[in-house]
Amino acid sequence: MSTDDVRTIVIQVLQEVQTVSGREWNGIDASAAPVGTLDGFDSLCAVEATVLVEEKLGCRDLDVQSIFVSEDHKRALTVDEISLRISKILASSGERA
Secondary structure (H helix, E strand, O other): OOHHHHHHHHHHHHHHHHHHHOOOOOOOOOOOOOOOOOOOHHHHHHHHHHHHHHHOOOOOOOOOOOEEEEEOOOOOOOOOHHHHHHHHHHHHHHOOO
């Protein structure tokens, strides 16, 4: 699975989280950060979405609480950065998305 495929899954999960939460979904650009861009998408939503991404990828554990923020938890990541991060985590663990 390519980074583009991972990006597609991330966007699908974001749409699902927003819809289930009763929030409007207008899409998101790959260069935008879900945290701070999507209505009501906060740190709790990010943790829930991380678990859903793991499930959809069929991987055991990305070994992070939230894939939506930087490792130092100081910066919200863009969809592109999130997708690349997931791909790198999977590659370093020997798993394939």
